[in-house]
Amino acid sequence: MLGRVANGIFWMYRYLERAENTARLLEAGHRMTLTRGPDMASREWKSILTTLGLRKAYEAGHDDYTGAAVCDFVLRSKDNPESVMLMVERARTNARVCRSAITAEVWEAVNEGWMTLRDLLAKPVRSSNLNEALGVVRRESTLARGATHGSMLRNETYNFARLGTFLERADSTARILDVKYYLLLPSLSYVGTPLDSGQWDSVLRSLSAERAYRWLNSGEMSARSIAEFLILDDRFPRSLVFCYSEMRENLFELAKLHGETGKAQEQMRMTDIQLVDKSVEDIFQKGLHEFLLEFISGNQKIASAIASDYRFTA
Amino acid sequence: MSASEPPKFDEMHAPDGSVRDAYSGYQGWLSEQDDSWMRSKSTEAEGFFRKTGITFNVYGEDDAEERLIPFDLVPRIITGGEWRRLSKGIEQRVRALNAFMHDLYHRQEIIRSGRLPERLFRNNAAWLPQMVGFTPPGGVYTHITGIDLVRTGQDDFLVLEDNARTPSGVSYMLENRETMMAMFPELFSKVNVRPVSDYPRRLAKSLAACAPESTEGQPTIAVLTPGIFNSAYYEHAFLADQMGAELVEGSDLRVVGGKVQMRTTVGYKPVDVLYRRVDDDYLDPLTFNSDSMLGVPGIMDVYRSGGITIANAPGTGVADDKAIYSFMPEIVEFYTGEKALLPNVDTWRCADPDSLKYVLENLAELVVKEVHGSGGYGMLIGPTSSKKEIEEFRGKLENDPDNYIAQPTLALSTCPIFTKAGLAPRHVDLRPFVLCSPDGVDITPGGLTRVALKEGSLVVNSSQGGGTKDSWVLDD
Numbered sequence: 109m110l111g112r113v114a115n116g117i118f119w120m121y122r123y124l125e126r127a128e129n130t131a132r133l134l135e136a137g138h139r140m141t142l143t144r145g146p147d148m149a150s151r152e153w154k155s156i157l158t159t160l161g162l163r164k165a166y167e168a169g170h171d172d173y174t175g176a177a178v179c180d181f182v183l184r185s186k187d188n189p190e191s192v193m194l195m196v197e198r199a200r201t202n203a204r205v206c207r208s209a210i211t212a213e214v215w216e217a218v219n220e221g222w223m224t225l226r227d228l229l230a231k232p233v234r235s236s237n238l239n240e241a242l243g244v245v246r247r248e249s250t251l252a253r254g255a256t257h258g259s260m261l262r263n264e265t266y267n268f269a270r271l272g273t274f275l276e277r278a279d280s281t282a283r284i285l286d287v288k289y290y291l292l293l294p295s296l297s298y299v300g301t302p303l304d305s306g307q308w309d310s311v312l313r314s315l316s317a318e319r320a321y322r323w324l325n326s327g328e329m330s331a332r333s334i335a336e337f338l339i340l341d342d343r344f345p346r347s348l349v350f351c352y353s354e355m356r357e358n359l360f361e362l363a364k365l366h367g368e369t370g371k372a373q374e375q376m377r378m379t380d381i382q383l384v385d386k387s388v389e390d391i392f393q394k395g396l397h398e399f400l401l402e403f404i405s406g407n408q409k410i411a412s413a414i415a416s417d418y419r420f421t422a
Numbered sequence: 423m424s425a426s427e428p429p430k431f432d433e434m435h436a437p438d439g440s441v442r443d444a445y446s447g448y449q450g451w452l453s454e455q456d457d458s459w460m461r462s463k464s465t466e467a468e469g470f471f472r473k474t475g476i477t478f479n480v481y482g483e484d485d486a487e488e489r490l491i492p493f494d495l496v497p498r499i500i501t502g503g504e505w506r507r508l509s510k511g512i513e514q515r516v517r518a519l520n521a522f523m524h525d526l527y528h529r530q531e532i533i534r535s536g537r538l539p540e541r542l543f544r545n546n547a548a549w550l551p552q553m554v555g556f557t558p559p560g561g562v563y564t565h566i567t568g569i570d571l572v573r574t575g576q577d578d579f580l581v582l583e584d585n586a587r588t589p590s591g592v593s594y595m596l597e598n599r600e601t602m603m604a605m606f607p608e609l610f611s612k613v614n615v616r617p618v619s620d621y622p623r624r625l626a627k628s629l630a631a632c633a634p635e636s637t638e639g640q641p642t643i644a645v646l647t648p649g650i651f652n653s654a655y656y657e658h659a660f661l662a663d664q665m666g667a668e669l670v671e672g673s674d675l676r677v678v679g680g681k682v683q684m685r686t687t688v689g690y691k692p693v694d695v696l697y698r699r700v701d702d703d704y705l706d707p708l709t710f711n712s713d714s715m716l717g718v719p720g721i722m723d724v725y726r727s728g729g730i731t732i733a734n735a736p737g738t739g740v741a742d743d744k745a746i747y748s749f750m751p752e753i754v755e756f757y758t759g760e761k762a763l764l765p766n767v768d769t770w771r772c773a774d775p776d777s778l779k780y781v782l783e784n785l786a787e788l789v790v791k792e793v794h795g796s797g798g799y800g801m802l803i804g805p806t807s808s809k810k811e812i813e814e815f816r817g818k819l820e821n822d823p824d825n826y827i828a829q830p831t832l833a834l835s836t837c838p839i840f841t842k843a844g845l846a847p848r849h850v851d852l853r854p855f856v857l858c859s860p861d862g863v864d865i866t867p868g869g870l871t872r873v874a875l876k877e878g879s880l881v882v883n884s885s886q887g888g889g890t891k892d893s894w895v896l897d898d
Contacts, residue, residue: 208659264687
């Protein structure tokens with residue numbers, strides 16, 4: 109397949125995943141602020157903007173952090189170069205560029221999702237229709253993923269699609285965990301002490317993990333066991349270990365097809381070492397924040413190595 | 423319109439109101455359908471096209487929404503007998519066009535014999551000196567040709583235009599049929615319509631048969647597109663997808679080791695046949711427009727040394743020229759030794775002083791076109807233009823008569839479209855798509871019917887508010 113098209117596929121799936129993850133964050137935030145006072149709400153929205161890397165852009169035009177303003181900014185503001193609408197539009201543009209590499213089913217899922225969202229986000233989002241808009245974002249991403257799973261050949265194209273999905277997802281999980289953890293702990297001495305379970309509930313919700321976690325831990329909320337679950341549990345599809353197992357598999361398939369391994373596989377092995385056979389104690393000993401920063405940077409290195417190994421650009 | 427407006431031929435209804443043979447099966451079905459149900463189908467069709475993404479961008483409208491070409495539910499129907507006659511004429515014309523191209527770029531017998539004035543192509547911007555003395559692989563110039571036909575009577579089909587450069591619209595031919603079959607499946611079980619869906623397979627086969635001799639193994643075909651901002655991008659992606667070919671942009675290609683190669687995830691891989699949807703001017707910045715970012719530097723050198731097939735061959739645009747068109751009956755006769763089976767529309771060449779005098783005296787009755795024009799731009803339709811428009815055009819014409827030809831305002835046939843008030847006749851044309859390879863000429867039954875949606879309008883171009891219809895050739 110063409111390098112340019114591999115690039116387009118990789119980013120199409122990254123954008124779809126990113127749009128979905130952003131919608132999850134907003135949904136969790138929205139739910140949380142309904143049950144808390146305005147101070148907590150404003151703190152929660154601030155942390156969401158930090159997680160998304162949008163605080164500066166937001167603060168350039170806003171003085172306060174209300175749910176309506178933050179959601180409108182994140183979803184559709186023209187002043188936000190990373191709005192969900194733009195991500196969905198970029199995913200669709202990439203799908204158009206790669207139209208002959210994806211099936212009609214995948215194209216139609218992405219195209220119809222874009223059309224629905226464009227109509228929905230033509231007007232400012234209010235809390236009354238916020239959940240509908242967020243639901244559309246998640247549904248589109250789910251449809252595209254389902255169509256991909258059910259209709260695409262298991263070839264290179266599929267490998268790049270999966271790599272884009274899981275690389276983006278790992279990045280998102282790591283960021284959410286990092287920002288939340290940092291903000292939630294006034295100081296390191298709090299590690300291991302009972303925490304505000306509402307806050308942790310919000311972390312889990314933004315990763316669609318609250319039910320799974322509760323089911324596995326019979327409701328006990330501790331920083332340690334939540335970190336362990338989100339980083340190391342290979343049964344949870346948004347954990348770092350799960351994402352990396354998928355990435356490893358797809359990079360292996362690519363190496364098999366191409367008859368050689370490259371920098372991407374090499375970089376993958378190096379980042380993987382931090383995860384494989386590690387216990388949550390090892391991670392806390394190193395420092396969770398340091399661990400996550402290193403992970404995020406390793407993740408980015410894998411992305412650049414994929415781009416250069418597979419000739420994404422001339 | 424002038425008082426002496428000639429009677430129009432309607433594809434569906436005879437003057438006495440009876441339904442013509444071609445439409446008897448369709449009419450039988452239609453009479454059983456409910457009007458409001460048909461209206462709902464019209465909306466459904468639009469949703470179908472939007473979902474599939476068959477949209478186009480209008481040049482010069484940056485922020486404009488992607489547009490749909492309006493689609494009409496009533497098919498344009500041609501009987502098997504009519505089609506057999508038409509295809510003979512089309513095949514003859516396409517063979518003559520290819521022989522003509524070869525001659526123009528070689529011995530120029532047609533000019534030596536005095537049948538075609540030399541200045542006609544010497545002044546032609548589409549003429550490429552780089553093609554002189556070179557024969558494309560397989561001897562084929564126009565791998566894909568679109569012949570625009572109009573009808574003025576029961577047996578009167580005329581050629582209005584030849585599109586030998588890069589005819590577009592074939593994706594509409596295919597998607598219109600898909601849409602009709604999805605919406606009215608039972609209709610197709612009642613009426614036997616010849617299928618068009620294997621066009622992409624036939625195109626791939628035809629292109630592969632034109633691969634250069636240097637090809638190793640199965641030829642690799644790629645479709646070259648200017649990119650997603652091009653108004654016909656959908657069609658480029660559609661054809662690549664349907665043929666199982668790569669859809670490439672100029673930036674994907676470079677010349678490596680004497681072959682044009684595309685950048686794949688495993689390195690550069692040779693392309694044997696390039697179906698390019700990029701104009702000659704932009705094809706090779708080293709040979710033509712040096713600012714072009716859309717083409718491949720050095721591709722013309724590879725081409726001339728037999729390393730790649732470019733479809734259509736560079737320089738075939740000469741045949742799209744409307745002054746050349748006016749000589750097509752002579753051209754067909756010169757190369758085939760037979761009279762042209764499909765007549766031209768009468769054409770006055772304004773370069774000729776007697777013709778110019780006639781045209782200037784009769785501007786209000788005539789259609790005047792630029793010789794290099796396309797898309798319905800830059801033309802005057804006398805009968806529907808204001809005095810002021812006519813006088814403005816007169817100035818342009820007197821200034822540069824060589825740049826224009828004129829034709830009578832034709833009574834184009836009409837075909838009903840579905841409106842809120844029921845069926846209403848509108849003018850149509852027909853563009854069949856013709857494939858040409860050393861294996862022969864292959865014409866897909868039907869083509870693209872374009873329809874002027876405005877009552878009385880003769881302009882069918884999509885850029886000017888025209889729509890399209892599914893085109894049926896009956897299997898009878």
